[in-house]
Amino acid sequence: MKTSALKGVHKKLLEIDLTHSKIRIKKLDKRLLQNYIGGRALATRLFFDAVDPGCDPLSPENIIVIAASPLIGTTAPTAARGHMVFKSPLTGLIGSSNCGGTWIRYLKSTGYDALLIKGRARKPVKIHINPESVTIQPAEKVWGLNVHQTTQTLQNEQSPKARVLCIGPAGENGVKFSSVMNDLNRAYGRGGPGAVFGSKNLKAILVEGNKKTEFNKKEIFQAGKDQAEYIMKAAPITKRLLKELGTSGLFKLINVMEMLPHHNFTDNVHAPEQIDQISGERIKKELLNRPGACFGCPIACQRHTSTNGKTGEGPEYETLVMLGPLCGIYHLESITKANYLCNELGLDTISMGGTIACAMEMSEKGILTKQETGGLALSFGRPEVLEQTVQQTASRQGIGKHLSEGSSRFAESFHHPAFSMSVKKMEIPAYDPRASFTQALGYMTSPTGACHLRGGYAVSLAFFGGTKEIPRFSLLQSPIAIRNMQNLGIIQDSLGICRFTGFAFSTEPWSRMLRGVTGYEYSSAEFEKMANRVAALERVFNLKAGVKHSDDALPPRFSSESITVQRQNTSLSFQSQIQLRENYYRARDWSVPEGIPSKKILESIECEEI
Numbered sequence: 001m002k003t004s005a006l007k008g009v010h011k012k013l014l015e016i017d018l019t020h021s022k023i024r025i026k027k028l029d030k031r032l033l034q035n036y037i038g039g040r041a042l043a044t045r046l047f048f049d050a051v052d053p054g055c056d057p058l059s060p061e062n063i064i065v066i067a068a069s070p071l072i073g074t075t076a077p078t079a080a081r082g083h084m085v086f087k088s089p090l091t092g093l094i095g096s097s098n099c100g101g102t103w104i105r106y107l108k109s110t111g112y113d114a115l116l117i118k119g120r121a122r123k124p125v126k127i128h129i130n131p132e133s134v135t136i137q138p139a140e141k142v143w144g145l146n147v148h149q150t151t152q153t154l155q156n157e158q159s160p161k162a163r164v165l166c167i168g169p170a171g172e173n174g175v176k177f178s179s180v181m182n183d184l185n186r187a188y189g190r191g192g193p194g195a196v197f198g199s200k201n202l203k204a205i206l207v208e209g210n211k212k213t214e215f216n217k218k219e220i221f222q223a224g225k226d227q228a229e230y231i232m233k234a235a236p237i238t239k240r241l242l243k244e245l246g247t248s249g250l251f252k253l254i255n256v257m258e259m260l261p262h263h264n265f266t267d268n269v270h271a272p273e274q275i276d277q278i279s280g281e282r283i284k285k286e287l288l289n290r291p292g293a294c295f296g297c298p299i300a301c302q303r304h305t306s307t308n309g310k311t312g313e314g315p316e317y318e319t320l321v322m323l324g325p326l327c328g329i330y331h332l333e334s335i336t337k338a339n340y341l342c343n344e345l346g347l348d349t350i351s352m353g354g355t356i357a358c359a360m361e362m363s364e365k366g367i368l369t370k371q372e373t374g375g376l377a378l379s380f381g382r383p384e385v386l387e388q389t390v391q392q393t394a395s396r397q398g399i400g401k402h403l404s405e406g407s408s409r410f411a412e413s414f415h416h417p418a419f420s421m422s423v424k425k426m427e428i429p430a431y432d433p434r435a436s437f438t439q440a441l442g443y444m445t446s447p448t449g450a451c452h453l454r455g456g457y458a459v460s461l462a463f464f465g466g467t468k469e470i471p472r473f474s475l476l477q478s479p480i481a482i483r484n485m486q487n488l489g490i491i492q493d494s495l496g497i498c499r500f501t502g503f504a505f506s507t508e509p510w511s512r513m514l515r516g517v518t519g520y521e522y523s524s525a526e527f528e529k530m531a532n533r534v535a536a537l538e539r540v541f542n543l544k545a546g547v548k549h550s551d552d553a554l555p556p557r558f559s560s561e562s563i564t565v566q567r568q569n570t571s572l573s574f575q576s577q578i579q580l581r582e583n584y585y586r587a588r589d590w591s592v593p594e595g596i597p598s599k600k601i602l603e604s605i606e607c608e609e610i
Contacts, residue, residue: 006030007216008070008517009038013046014112014134016127018200019060019119023134028113034520038069040096040493041534042114043085047094048537050116053544057089057192058174058199060120067114068104069496070517071510073213074221077228078498080105080295088191089199090176090351090406091425091449093542095191098453098493100294103182106163109209121201126166128158128206139203143172146344147181150204159208166204167194168346170394174198175404177351177427178394181343185313186294189348191426191448213517221516228501228509229298235504238299242500246291246303247317248280254317254459258565259435262325263380264357265421268432268563274330278320282332299500307333312340315349318452321430322353327360328380338386345394351406354427356389358407358419359399367416374398418556424449424547431459433572434558435565436472440572441482441580444552447538456485457499472565475576479583487531494530533605535588536597549595552581 011033013026036042043065055061064086071079082104088095107115110129117127126139142150147168154164163182170178171194178194179187197203215221232238241249254260255275258268276282283303289311292302304313315323319339329335342349356378362368363378374392376385376399392400402410408425411417421428426449433440438458446455458481470477488506492499495510511522554577562569582592589598 005519007214007519009033009113010111012112013114013116015116017119018121018202021136035530037494037530038113039067039496040083040490041530043067043083044534044537046114046116047085048541051087053541055087057087057092058195062087062196064117064196065114068108069494071513072105072108072496074517075296076225076513077232078297078501079496080297081496081498083493084188084193086193086196089195090192093424093545093547094447094538095193096448096454097188097190097193099182099186099188101183101186102295103163103165103207105295106207106209109211110207111209111211124201124203126204126206131209131211142203144169147346148184148344151184154204154206158206162206162208164204164206167197168344170346171195171198173396175347175394176406177348179346179348181346185343190451194346215517216519217516221513224509224512224516228505232298232504237503238500242299242301245280245284246301248283248315248320250317251279251320254431259431260321260325261430261432263328264326264361265432265557270325277330278324278332278335287336297498305336307336310337310340312343315339318430319349322350323386326353326357329383331383334383334386338390341387341390347390347394350429351427352390354421355403355407355410358411359403362414362416362419367414421555422450423554424551426450432563433554434563434570437475437572437580438478438481440554441478441584444554444581445584447542453489453499456482456489458482458485475579478580479587483584483587486535487528490531490534491527532601536601536605539597543596549593553577
C-alpha cells in the first residue's frame with residue numbers, strides 16, 4: 001500500500017466517561033487508520049480493545065463506539081452512513097449497527113473521527129459536541145419523550161442546526177431490541193443499542209460543527225465519483241426500482257422469487273390480491289408525499305408518507321413484510337401506522353415484527369392464554385392489534401413485558417423455544433432462508449445474529465449478480481459466495497456508504513475516491529485483508545463472549561418443514577447446515593469444526609495470544 005500525507009481524517013477519538021463525567025481526546029494512530037479505514041472496521045477495533053467480552057450488556061462496563069469514515073464529509077455518492085458497535089443486550093454478542101441520514105456527517109464536522117462512550121450517568125443526560133466544546137448536560141426534561149418530541153425539543157432549546165441522535169421510551173425501558181434514532185426516522189436498529197443508551201442514562205447526543213474533510217488529490221476523487229455515478233445511473237436497481245418505489249419496490253420481486261415469508265415463516269404462500277394491497281406500487285399511489293435521501297445520495301430510496309392524518313417515513317421493505325405478511329396482515333394503513341409508532345418509540349421493526357409473529361403463532365397453538373396476552377387477540381391476520389402491541393412493548397406493560405425481551409426469550413419463557421425464528425437470539429429478516437442457501441448461510445454465520453446486512457446481502461448476489469450470480473441451492477458455492485458478500489459488506493460499512501451501491505459496482509470506484517481523499521492507495525486485495533481482519537475480530541469477540549459453532553445454525557423449522565420453490569419442496573437439513581458452516585470456516589481460514597480464526601489471521605490483527 002503506497003501512502004502519502006494522511007488526509008480525510010482528523011485523527012481524533014472523543015472518549016466520554018459518563019460515570020465520572022470525564023472527557024478525553026485521544027490521538028488516533030496513523031497505522032490504525034490505515035489498517036481499519038473508518039466506520040465499522042475502526043469502530044470494531046476500538047471496541048474490541050476497550051471492552052470485556054464477558055461484561056453485562058446493560059452494565060456500565062459496556063461500551064458504545066460510533067465511527068465515521070474518510071469519505072464522510074465529501075460528495076462521494078451515498079457516503080452518509082455511520083457505524084455503531086456495542087455488546088448487544090439481545091444476543092449477548094457483538095452488536096454492529098449501521099445508519100444513514102445526516103448525523104454522522106455532523107459528528108465528523110465537529111473534528112472527531114470516532115466517539116467512545118462508557119460508564120453510566122447517575123441521572124439522565126445528553127451530550128453536546130461542537131468544535132469548541134464537549135459538555136454533558138442534564139436531560140431529565142426530555143426523558144420519557146418520544147424520538148420526534150425529543151429531537152424537536154432539543155433543537156428548539158439548544159440549536160436548530162444541531163443534529164440529534166436519541167432514544168425513545170423503548171430504550172429508556174430497556175427493550176432488548178430498541179433502536180437509536182437520528183433525523184427522526186433513521187435507525188441504528190438491530191441488536192438493542194437503544195437499551196444500551198438507556199442503561200447509561202444517555203438520552204441524546206447533539207452535534208454541530210463546521211470542520212471540512214480535506215482531500216489529498218481532489219481530481220482523483222472526482223474521477224472515482226464520476227465513474228460511480230455513471231454506473232449507478234445505468235444499473236436497473238439503482239436507476240429505476242429504488243428511485244421510483246424505494247425499498248418497498250423489492251416487495252413484489254421477492255415474492256416472485258418465492259422468498260417472501262408468511263405466518264412466522266411457516267410458508268411462502270400469498271394471494272395475488274394480498275400482494276397488491278401492500279406493494280411498493282400501492283404505497284406510491286396511496287401514501288407517498290415525496291421521496292427523500294440521505295446526504296449526497298442519488299438513489300433517494302426514502303419515502304415520506306402519510307396516512308389517516310399521520311405523517312412519517314416508510315414503511316421500508318423489511319418493515320412492510322415483518323409487520324405485514326409475517327403476521328398474516330395485508331392492511332397497509334395498519335402496517336404504516338405501526339411503523340410510524342416504532343420509529344417514534346425507538347423500536348427495531350424487524351425484531352418487533354418477528355416477535356409479534358412468534359406470539360401470534362404460539363397464541364393460535366394454544367400456548368398463550370387470553371390472560372397471558374392481556375386480552376389481546378394475538379392471532380394471524382388481525383391488524384387492529386399491531387399498534388397496541390407495539391405500544392405495550394415499548395412501555396413493558398401487559399404482554400409487552402414479555403415481548404420486550406425478543407422472540408427467543410419470549411418463546412423460551414413459555415417453554416416453546418422452537419417458535420422463535422431467530423439465530424443467536426436475533427430475529428430473522430424478511431427473506432425465507434429455505435429459498436436461498438446463500439442467504440441461509442449468511443443468517444447462520446452473521447456475527448450479530450440473523451441479519452441480512454451483517455450476514456451478507458446474499459439476495460443481491462442470488463438474483464441481481466449478473467456474471468456473479470450463483471445457483472440459489474448450491475452447497476458448494478454458497479460458502480465462498482457468502483464470505484465474499486460479507487467482506488464486501490464490511491468494506492462498504494467501513495467506507496460509510498450504502499449497500500445499494502453493490503447493485504451497481506464493487507470496490508474499484510471507491511478505491512479511487514478513497515485514494516483521492518486520504519492519499520492511501522488501496523487495492524482490492526488490501527480491502528479484502530482489512531475485511532478479513534474485521535471478520536476475525538468479530539468472531540474472536542463472540543468466542544470470548546461464549547458463542548459456539550453450534551450456534552451458527554437455523555431454527556429447527558427450516559430443516560423439518562419445507563416450502564415450495566420453483567415447484568419443488570425445499571428445506572435445509574441439519575447435515576446440510578453443518579456442511580455449509582464448515583466449508584464457510586474453511587473459506588475464512590478458521591478451524592473446523594470450532595470456527596476459530598487461524599494463527600496467521602490472528603497475527604495479522606495482533607491477537608495471536610488468543
